[in-house]
Amino acid sequence: METYLKRNNKKWIPLAFLLIHSVAILIFTRGFLLTRTELPFHSTCSDASLSPCLSNSDHNHNQKQPKCWTKPVVDRVVIIVLDALRIDFLAPSAFFPEAKPWMDKLTVLQNLAFGNESSAKIFKAFADPPTTSLQRLKGLTTGGLPTFVDVGNSFGAPAIVEDNFINQLVLNGKRLVMMGDDTWTQLFPNQFHKSYPFPSFNVKDLDTVDNGCIEHLFPTLYKDDWDVLIAHFLGVDHAGHIFGVDSMPMINKLEQYNKVLEKVVDILESQAGPGGLHENTMVIVMGDHGQTLNGDHGGGTAEEVETTMFAMSTKRHTPSVPPEFDTSSCKQDPDGKKICISSIEQLDFAATLSALLGISFPFGSIGHVNPELYALSSSSLNLDNIELGNSGTQPAVNEWMKNYVNVLCVNAWQVKRYIDVYSNSSVVGFSSDDMSRISNLYSAAEHHWSNSIKHTLMDNDGNEDSTNTSALKAQIAAYLSFFSSVAELARSKWTEFNLTLMITGFVMLVISLILQSLAIFHGDKPFAVDSGLSTSAAFSLFIVLIRACSFLSNSYILEEGKVANFLLATTGLIKLRYSLMSKTMRKEAFIFLAMVSVLRVSIDIGLTKQAATSQFMSSSPTWMLGLAPDHPALTYASEIAPIVSVAVLICVLYRGIAKTHSEGIWKYVTVGSMLNYFLIALLWASESKIFVLDGFLQVIGGRNIIPQTVYAIGLLQLFLLASAHMFCAGKDKNWVIRAVALVSACSSPVILLSGKQGSMLALAYLLAGYCIMRLEGVERSTKSDGQNKFSKLDPLCVVQWSLLSVCMFFASGHWCAFDGLRYGAAFVGFDEFVLIRQAILLTIETFGFSIILSVFGLPLLIPIISQTPQAHGEKRHMLFQMYMLYGVISATTVTATILCVTIHRRHLMVWGLFAPKFVFDVVGLILTDVLICLASVYYL
């Protein structure tokens, strides 16, 4: 009875840890992985009639061009994006505590902004984190707050599917020209009328993109075949990354930009006369984000989010904004002149530009039309009513406010519509409290609008009394408060991590880690305690901890495969030392090191694949030994080797079942695996060119038959094993044969999905695992305590096994990023896409070697020494310990990753590197826990 209880206990413990881990990770994820659902809806011009606002045709009868939501106030827009433009690059040094060498270099813009006779202004622009170019461009054009997981985003292709400013321009028949950073063409593959993209990933190249931009920018400015021009310069960003802000290349870059901008302004002004090409053009020079003094960006510190914007209208007038809505801060410049810069949120960029160009606002935009930017070119609004010289006076201000309040009305209606639709359609919408607060603000503003302001505007009688003015101001203020509370809500939902949840999750994981470590010693006999501090245990702890610490740096995460391999080789060398000391198993130790070397070459090859796609890795194909990749001998070898490896695997299995005199179902399952291997070899042989088996696939009916048969046999095997376990439980005490049956049953789909490298890797894995098993306890045998030789757990061999499985993950060509998934594997054996089935196949392919086989194969590490029943009980206990230890090692890694993303949550690479790593680790941990549960049910 007691043994039964104990046995049952052991089955429940892994389940308990699975639950604790799942809850901890769920809590952490709620706080860390901010998600936002992308809505597929688009705004159209006709939508505006649904709003309570004045449609433009009512308001202004004598218009020339067809219009959409608002009346267009500028004809053309030139947007010059200077990547990573800090606020102090453009704003005068008077605004900062001390003048630095990189300040006051863009003098041409400063002179324009602070000159008397121009409608130009410098803004301090606030970006929202993550401050990486891609996310910022997405945020600027959609008017939203992109998060790491924008649900609906197709992984791999970064093209924006949400409604956005660029898309609206195209829908409204505007022609776009783009030059510079090729991120734009990735985000908007088809929208540009003309594009001159230049590669952006080479950070060390300061000039290619800029020179390309300059080359195309000036001729394009003279042309009339575009309405919106986007030029994206990257030099400042790259100079920052390489040299830092305080450096000569940076200053040279800024001086170069100053010349370029001077020329741009000259060209525009030369064409700005009545009837000219740029009669009513707006120039915007802006940064997409800031940078720190070291040139980093991505996080949310003040230096990174504070960027700048310069806007100028070629139509000269004095902007008229009522002082209530003026956000500018002013300083005295050295000459004693008053200079002011305003501020703007990047969130508002899409809405403001849409209003300026008179197109419908992007559906998902939550920004509002910025009064000061809008005012820069509003003089053209009512030229028929007010003569130019009058602008800036009270009637002009009033007229501007009337127009602006109508724009805000449409804007507020659009934002409210988005919030409502989002809240209804998203799984994780806003809370009802927040929604009701926002609805109240909106309905108050709208009520006021419908009852009074609308009539005032409709009358349009031109008498400007003071009550009218103050009512308008109150209306604008009501709208602005609505907008600010929407933005605040959206920020809290989409850009702010919930640190409490994150820390709770982390603490839970740490507690579970401690519990699990204690569980290793669960029911242990006293002698195990004194072995707890043996050299082997201490060394295992050292290796696990050093690996965990390595996750605190992005560089080590990037080269995680190499780090794991380095540690694995270190353990191999230690084992070699012990084996030489005890003069046993020397051959195994050398084979193990050889296998580690094989794996490391494979990891190197995997890294070069990663370098081809990753934005952080510089390509280093160092492993190439001067052999051309398409050398005939090489292709021949690469066709033959996998098939030979499969043949070797079949032989190994055959020897395995021939040696052990097992009976019954386990044997048949293993034979089934041999059949599977044979089928795989047949499939590869028929696909390759050197065997003349071309017709073979047609004969059996298509190339999908064999993979499907393999899957079917695999499922049948698992079913047989499960039923055998249920019906003949306890009969067969020899679990080696059971483990062989289970592992071989799982391995055939894994090998098939991994492609041709799969069989070779499986062979290397098998060999290395065999060596680990043989070397298990080699250091103990020197101490000649033979009596409890096999009942003590050797932690080092479990650590080795775990490191080996990590190496296998990287050696099989994976890495922790979504572009590292091999989507092709999901379609081995199937042509059509069924989400669940393909997801299962992809999971098997991704974690097959590193988790599925390694968890199920763990019992094989227990050396076969004694078959007496009394030894069996001890071995079962040892197996339980091994599973617990394996679980602890995996959980330690994940805990370290979680600690790392908590610390680095505002790091430059948090979305590019840490978050994918986190997702992979977490999925891996849960899968490991589930499989440990299954395995302990099966084996214990």
Next chain:
Amino acid sequence: MNEARKKKKKKLDTSSTGVSNHRSISTLGALSVYLITGLFLAVGFWVARNKFSVDLVSDPSLTLFLLWSIEFPVVVIMYSFFRKAPEKCSCFRAYGRSILGLICGAFLNALGAISLGAPIGMQYLPKTVHWSFLMSVFTCVPATAVFGASWTDWHRVFASMKPSGNVEYMIFIPAYGTIIGGWFGAWPMPLDWERPWQEWPICVCYGAIGGYIVGQIVSLCAMFFFRKDKHLKVA
């Protein structure tokens, strides 16, 4: 780790006596030996810098070559003086086997480095070769000069770590120090600091040399504190 591998190379068990009948050395003598080796290491760096105007960062292969080719004769001459059974084994024989030991040790060091992840490829080959020669000078050459191919001595000193006499402390502690130092020296390599010294094998060399020096200091301390123990063993 790789001291263990040396045993693979030769199976000539010429002297399996196990009795230490080689010349002994005092702690002070060991210190002077260390100072001389350190001096010539410094000379190596000086020659590289002033005569060839290269350093480890600008031309690792040449610098490493200079370092090991200057250090090697010094180490061989110094340690051959303490060779086992000097009456049976002439000085020149000790030199000869040291050269053999240098090559074998370099080979094993290179294999170890590659299994730990040293870059492979033609452009790295000279660097790896010279690096492993330098490592061999630190780890393997003193032992070959003293023990020759005596498997039991190697095993006793390196694997079982039961040295008898100051000379054996002088052999195995700096050797371990070199390897552990090199191991730690590899850690900065993947970091993205973009410093030129992060390239293979520069920081590993620094680590190894640092470890060698630390090993020398530790061995001096060991000699100093375990003096009585030593006397017991010799007696």
